[in-house]
Amino acid sequence: MEQKVLSHIFEAKSVAVIGASRNPEKLGYKILKNILDAGYKGKVYPINPKADEILGLKAYPSISEVPGDVDLAVFVIPAKFVPSTLRECAKRNVKGAVIISGGFAEVGNIELENELKSIIKETNIRVIGPNCQGINNPHLGLNASWPVIKSAGPISIASQSGTFFAALQMWADEDKIGVSKCAAMGNKIDIDFDDLIEYYGEDENTKVIAVYMEGVRDGRRFVKIAREISKKKPIVVLKGGRTEIGAKAVASHTRSLAGRDEIFDAAFKQSGIIRVESLEELYDTIKAFSLLNLPKDNRVLIITSSGGSGIVSADEAELRGLSLPDIPEELKQSLKEKLPDYVILRNPLDLTGNAYADLYRDTLNIVIHNDTYSSFVVIFGDPIEGAADVINEMSKKTSKPILSVYLGGGEIQQIEIEKFRRLKLPVYPTPERAIKALSNLVRYSKYLKTIT
Amino acid sequence: MEQKVLSHIFEAKSVAVIGASRNPEKLGYKILKNILDAGYKGKVYPINPKADEILGLKAYPSISEVPGDVDLAVFVIPAKFVPSTLRECAKRNVKGAVIISGGFAEVGNIELENELKSIIKETNIRVIGPNCQGINNPHLGLNASWPVIKSAGPISIASQSGTFFAALQMWADEDKIGVSKCAAMGNKIDIDFDDLIEYYGEDENTKVIAVYMEGVRDGRRFVKIAREISKKKPIVVLKGGRTEIGAKAVASHTRSLAGRDEIFDAAFKQSGIIRVESLEELYDTIKAFSLLNLPKDNRVLIITSSGGSGIVSADEAELRGLSLPDIPEELKQSLKEKLPDYVILRNPLDLTGNAYADLYRDTLNIVIHNDTYSSFVVIFGDPIEGAADVINEMSKKTSKPILSVYLGGGEIQQIEIEKFRRLKLPVYPTPERAIKALSNLVRYSKYLKTIT
Numbered sequence: 001m002e003q004k005v006l007s008h009i010f011e012a013k014s015v016a017v018i019g020a021s022r023n024p025e026k027l028g029y030k031i032l033k034n035i036l037d038a039g040y041k042g043k044v045y046p047i048n049p050k051a052d053e054i055l056g057l058k059a060y061p062s063i064s065e066v067p068g069d070v071d072l073a074v075f076v077i078p079a080k081f082v083p084s085t086l087r088e089c090a091k092r093n094v095k096g097a098v099i100i101s102g103g104f105a106e107v108g109n110i111e112l113e114n115e116l117k118s119i120i121k122e123t124n125i126r127v128i129g130p131n132c133q134g135i136n137n138p139h140l141g142l143n144a145s146w147p148v149i150k151s152a153g154p155i156s157i158a159s160q161s162g163t164f165f166a167a168l169q170m171w172a173d174e175d176k177i178g179v180s181k182c183a184a185m186g187n188k189i190d191i192d193f194d195d196l197i198e199y200y201g202e203d204e205n206t207k208v209i210a211v212y213m214e215g216v217r218d219g220r221r222f223v224k225i226a227r228e229i230s231k232k233k234p235i236v237v238l239k240g241g242r243t244e245i246g247a248k249a250v251a252s253h254t255r256s257l258a259g260r261d262e263i264f265d266a267a268f269k270q271s272g273i274i275r276v277e278s279l280e281e282l283y284d285t286i287k288a289f290s291l292l293n294l295p296k297d298n299r300v301l302i303i304t305s306s307g308g309s310g311i312v313s314a315d316e317a318e319l320r321g322l323s324l325p326d327i328p329e330e331l332k333q334s335l336k337e338k339l340p341d342y343v344i345l346r347n348p349l350d351l352t353g354n355a356y357a358d359l360y361r362d363t364l365n366i367v368i369h370n371d372t373y374s375s376f377v378v379i380f381g382d383p384i385e386g387a388a389d390v391i392n393e394m395s396k397k398t399s400k401p402i403l404s405v406y407l408g409g410g411e412i413q414q415i416e417i418e419k420f421r422r423l424k425l426p427v428y429p430t431p432e433r434a435i436k437a438l439s440n441l442v443r444y445s446k447y448l449k450t451i452t
Numbered sequence: 453m454e455q456k457v458l459s460h461i462f463e464a465k466s467v468a469v470i471g472a473s474r475n476p477e478k479l480g481y482k483i484l485k486n487i488l489d490a491g492y493k494g495k496v497y498p499i500n501p502k503a504d505e506i507l508g509l510k511a512y513p514s515i516s517e518v519p520g521d522v523d524l525a526v527f528v529i530p531a532k533f534v535p536s537t538l539r540e541c542a543k544r545n546v547k548g549a550v551i552i553s554g555g556f557a558e559v560g561n562i563e564l565e566n567e568l569k570s571i572i573k574e575t576n577i578r579v580i581g582p583n584c585q586g587i588n589n590p591h592l593g594l595n596a597s598w599p600v601i602k603s604a605g606p607i608s609i610a611s612q613s614g615t616f617f618a619a620l621q622m623w624a625d626e627d628k629i630g631v632s633k634c635a636a637m638g639n640k641i642d643i644d645f646d647d648l649i650e651y652y653g654e655d656e657n658t659k660v661i662a663v664y665m666e667g668v669r670d671g672r673r674f675v676k677i678a679r680e681i682s683k684k685k686p687i688v689v690l691k692g693g694r695t696e697i698g699a700k701a702v703a704s705h706t707r708s709l710a711g712r713d714e715i716f717d718a719a720f721k722q723s724g725i726i727r728v729e730s731l732e733e734l735y736d737t738i739k740a741f742s743l744l745n746l747p748k749d750n751r752v753l754i755i756t757s758s759g760g761s762g763i764v765s766a767d768e769a770e771l772r773g774l775s776l777p778d779i780p781e782e783l784k785q786s787l788k789e790k791l792p793d794y795v796i797l798r799n800p801l802d803l804t805g806n807a808y809a810d811l812y813r814d815t816l817n818i819v820i821h822n823d824t825y826s827s828f829v830v831i832f833g834d835p836i837e838g839a840a841d842v843i844n845e846m847s848k849k850t851s852k853p854i855l856s857v858y859l860g861g862g863e864i865q866q867i868e869i870e871k872f873r874r875l876k877l878p879v880y881p882t883p884e885r886a887i888k889a890l891s892n893l894v895r896y897s898k899y900l901k902t903i904t
Contacts (some may be wrong), residue, residue: 102806107794133805147835147862161760162805163833166860212760240760245776246767252796253759278884279764279859307705308613308664308692312731315698324697342559344704353554353585353614381615383599407731408618410599432730 005126006191006199008095010137010181012071013042015144016063016094018085019076019101020046020054028076029054031100031134031144038136038143038150043068063092070094074134074144079103082130083115090123098144099129105187106131106253113189120190132186133162136169138179139205145184153178154207154290156200158193160185160240160253164212164279171283176421177290180205192217194225201229208289210282211237214250223271230272231451234289234444237273238282239264272447274440281436284428288437291426292401294445295375298323300438302348303363304431305355306381309405310348313377313431320439324348325372338362357386364394375441377434379405383412388419388427395425401441403434457578458643458651460547462589462633464524465494467596468515468546470537471528471553472498472506480528481506483552483586483596490588490595490602495520515544522546526586526596531555534582535567542575550596551581557639558583558705565641572642584638585614588621590631591657597636605630606659606742608652610645612637612692612705616664616731623735628873629742632657644669646677653681660741662734663689666702675723682724683903686741686896689725690734691716724899726892733888736880740889743878744853746897747827750774752890754800755815756883757807758833761857762800765829765883772891776800777824790814809838816846827893829886831857835864840871840879847877853893855879855886 015035021028032046032055045068046054049061060066063073063085073089075082079101089097104113113130120127128135134145138152149169157179159165165184172179181203183196193216200206209229216222226235241250242261268275276282300322304310317324324347327335332345339359343351351359360378367373380387391404404427406417420427428434467487473480484498484507497520498506501513512518515525515537525541527534531553541549556565565582572579580587586597590604601621609631611617617636624631633655635648645668652658661681668674678687693702694713720727728734752774756762769776776799779787784797791811795803803811812830819825828846832839843856856879858869872879880886 102804103794106804159760161758161833163758163860164760166862167833170860170862170865214760214763238764240763240767243767243770245770246763249759249763249766249798249800249802252798253763253802278768279882280884306613306615307701308611308616308666311613311666311692311698311701311705312690314701315692315695316730318695318697342555346701346704348701350701350705352558381613381619408615408622410618410622413622430731432732 005096006195008071009098009126009128010135010142010199011140012142014045014068014070014072015040015042015142016045016047016066016070016073017076018047018063018073020048020059022051022054027100030146031074031076034143034146034148037148038138039141040143041141045070063088063094071096073097075099075101077101079109079112083112083119086116086119086125087123090119090125094125097125097127098132098135099127100132100134102131104130113187117189127190128183129186130189133165133184136179136182149173149179151176151178152180154180154205155210155286156180156203156206157182157210158185158196158200159183159212160188160214161212167279168210168283175287176424177287194218194222197229197235198225201233207233208286209233209235210286211235212240212282213237214240214253219267223267226271226273235273236282236285236289236440237268237275238279239275272451274444276440280433284433284437285440287426288401288403288441291424292441293399295401295442296445297374298442299325299373300375300377301367301373302377302379303351303360304348304379304381305351305353305384306379306408307350307352309379309381309407309431310350313379313435314348316432316435320435322435322439322442328370328372331367331370334366335363338366353382355382355384357384357390360387361390361393364390368394368398368400373400375400375438376402377405377438378402379431380416381408383409385412385416387416388423388425391420391425392423401438403428403438405431405434457548458647460523461550461578461580462587462594462651463592464594466497466520466522466524467492467494467594468497468499468518468522468525469528470499470515470525472500472511474503474506479552482598483526483528486595486598486600489600490590491593492595493593497522515540515546523548525549527551527553529553531561531564535564535571538568538571538577539575542571542577546577549577549579550584550587551579552584552586554583556582565639569641579642580635581638582641585617585636588631588634601625601631603628603630604632606632606657607662607738608632608655608658609634609662610637610648610652611635611664612640612666613664619731620662620735627739628876629739646670646674649681649687650677653685659685660738661685661687662738663687664692664734665689666692666705671719675719678723678725687725688734688737688741688892689720689727690731691727724903726896728892732885736885736889737892739878740853740855740893743876744855744893745851747853747893748897749826750894751777751825752827752829753819753825754829754831755803755812756800756831756833757803757805757836758831758860759802759804761831761833761859761883762802765831765887766800768884768887772887774887774891774894780822780824783819783822786818787815790818805834807834807836809836809842812839813842813845816842820846820850820852825852827852827890828854829857829890830854831883832868833860835861837864837868839868840875840877843872843877844875853890855890857883857886
């Protein structure tokens with residue numbers, strides 16, 4: 001049931017933009033324009049009583065006068081007009097509404113928000129928002145939000161922050177990973193994390209679910225659904241309000257009850273959720289989940305041209321519970337034949353500043369299938385040309401995850417990083433960030449084992 | 453004494469590149485070319501017995517045949533030739549040597565390295581390296597290393613990793629901050645952290661000292677000097693090898709004795725050193741020190757257009773010991789007059805997604821001189837045009853540090869971030885990174901109070 005409703009929203013065949021405007025300064029113009037710019041193929045109906053045509057489309061004075069069926073209504077009108085218009089939408093059998101308009105509980109208009117809640121109860125219409133930054137599904141070009149993000153990919157986002165919703169999409173775009181379904185949830189008077197996670201769980205384009213959460217309405221249902229979905233797909237959560245000061249700030253942002261952090265922590269663990277501690281770690285982690293298979297366990301070989309990077313990686317790995325097994329004797333023999341004498345055969349394996357792409361290739365060819373290691377962190381700490389090609393080649397030979405780091409590489413660096421992105425290979429700017437991301441893959445892999 | 457020697461190296465009036473080459477594939481070509489490309493104005497003598505001219509400069513068969521005085525010799529020759537040539541340099545009264553050449557203790561050639569040590573003892577010549585990535589002083593264009601970094605600024609670097617030496621410089625360049633004196637120290641058989649910190653401490657272009665350290669030879673002298681210098685300038689240290697696995701990796705990288713981490717930690721605290729936990733935090737912190745004054749204490753006002761960003765900032769602030777005092781009544785009155793009704797007057801102060809540059813300006817004008825706050829974190833979580841201009845204006849009105857965050861801002865974001873950089877205003881990509889950097893300013897400010 002839930003999923004059907006949400007597919008009417010995210011996979012709407014027709015959209016009405018209520019409050020579409022001809023004035024480029026207005027949000028009602030921008031939302032309509034973004035939907036068109038993103039290449040949405042469904043029917044689009046601008047609703048505006050004072051216009052005949054907006055951005056080349058015929059405009060309608062009200063939703064009632066739209067000729068065809070409407071799956072989704074996007075609201076960009078002043079708050080006071082929202083309830084009556086929502087009721088009109090429900091009558092017209094519109095399935096879902098994304099209410100971008102603000103001016104409800106977040107500014108003290110509790111009554112107005114309660115009115116919306118009653119309408120939702122009385123009718124079949126379902127709502128994302130109000131007071132939100134909208135939704136995006138680039139697989140259909142349904143960009144009912146801002147900025148315009150066109151790259152379709154495997155990440156789905158449920159965020160109580162519009163800014164994080166935008167930032168995560170922009171980073172995924174820059175990395176050429178792309179997103180599947182994204183929602184900025186605002187005051188979330190109706191559709192909550194459990195609904196979105198359930199829908200994303202069934203969505204075949206979604207490989208990983210990213211969540212920024214301040215609170216949930218129905219904790220029990222959330223745990224139940226998260227637990228079910230996390231068996232199939234990783235759910236990565238950044239929780240705002242984990243400290244006392246943070247929790248107070250949550251209360252005035254989305255009026256969520258942040259609750260005691262220990263309770264959330266326990267619920268997340270129970271549900272198989274991967275909890276992260278910063279926005280950056282959230283993105284770095286979903287990037288790894290998007291592009292890589294899961295490691296069998298926590299055993300990693302670090303290969304580097306930069307001794308310092310190997311060392312800080314080893315430090316971070318130990319702190320995050322990864323294991324760095326020594327290089328087994330049989331591998332040492334083969335490595336000795338291929339590597340210069342001065343390379344010390346340890347883990348981290350430091351190929352030194354003299355390393356070049358072929359040396360990485362030779363090394364990886366020897367170690368990649370060995371059972372001692374279930375993942376690899378490969379650090380290019382010098383201007384090494386051909387780095388991305390080597391990792392691409394190796395990624396085809398193994399299902400083990402390979403995380404790359406590229407830093408300190410001068411002009412060549414930007415070219416190589418662009419290549420990594422084009423080839424859908426995860427590359428990180430510092431060693432610690434790659435190790436943290438890997439440790440979250442390991443956590444999830446471990447969790448999956450505990451439940452089977 | 454030390455300082456004089458180091459000024460002969462970093463501020464050399466004449467440089468010999470021993471092993472300069474005409475072959476663009478060789479490091480001996482690249483180093484010479486980088487020195488010329490960086491615009492070095494002193495005398496440059498390529499040394500190569502097989503060439504008359506390299507890159508338009510007259511070449512000399514040996515250091516003995518160079519006509520003028522030579523302050524600095526940069527070595528890019530095979531290890532086995534280094535000792536005899538170093539002796540020749542000493543005889544010729546060359547003051548310092550940067551030995552980029554590898555092939556010493558790091559590959560097991562302990563004897564060869566010991567030979568260098570004896571020469572250093574017997575003569576007056578002082579050495580950076582061997583097995584290092586060189587030095588850079590963009591204030592003079594003395595780029596005896598790679599990549600070429602020309603932006604001169606307030607950061608000095610002492611790094612046992614060549615890659616970190618390069619990466620930090622590149623980031624400082626991208627941010628238009630620039631560096632003062634940088635050294636990649638390699639095996640550091642002679643010049644150690646204490647020497648560099650002492651010299652950087654006296655260098656008037658240096659405002660902050662960044663250190664990546666795996667170990668020190670003379671801990672007592674290090675503490676003594678660091679303690680002295682940290683009274684005047686912040687020293688920010690990332691220590692590699694803080695875990696057991698990391699420490700083992702250190703042993704094979706630079707053969708430093710990593711020692712027990714608690715001992716380093718205590719020594720750092722005693723010395724007023726700001727210890728950081730990742731390469732990213734190292735850079736974020738020196739960036740803040742470079743561009744800002746110190747806060748009087750830990751009291752910060754967070755101003756944001758993004759509720760979520762305010763909340764994760766508050767969380768991070770509490771974890772890092774910052775204090776977020778409530779907005780005092782007298783300010784609330786003035787703010788009420790300027791801000792929309794729906795803005796809740798709390799700390800973090802959430803101007804909401806409707807915020808625009810003038811709203812930030814009005815807000816900052818009211819709060820900036822109030823004694824309740826000694827620092828500000830200003831978050832632009834939307835495409836806010838004019839953000840950098842507002843912060844620039846405010847930075848001129850107050851000596852309190854203002855750290856900005858810009859994220860989720862679509863196309864406008866890159867333009868604004870470039871403006872922040874041009875105006876020398878620190879801007880961070882996520883809220884947590886800004887808060888961490890601020891907390892390190894606070895730690896240093898607090899330390900300075902304990903010693904006066």
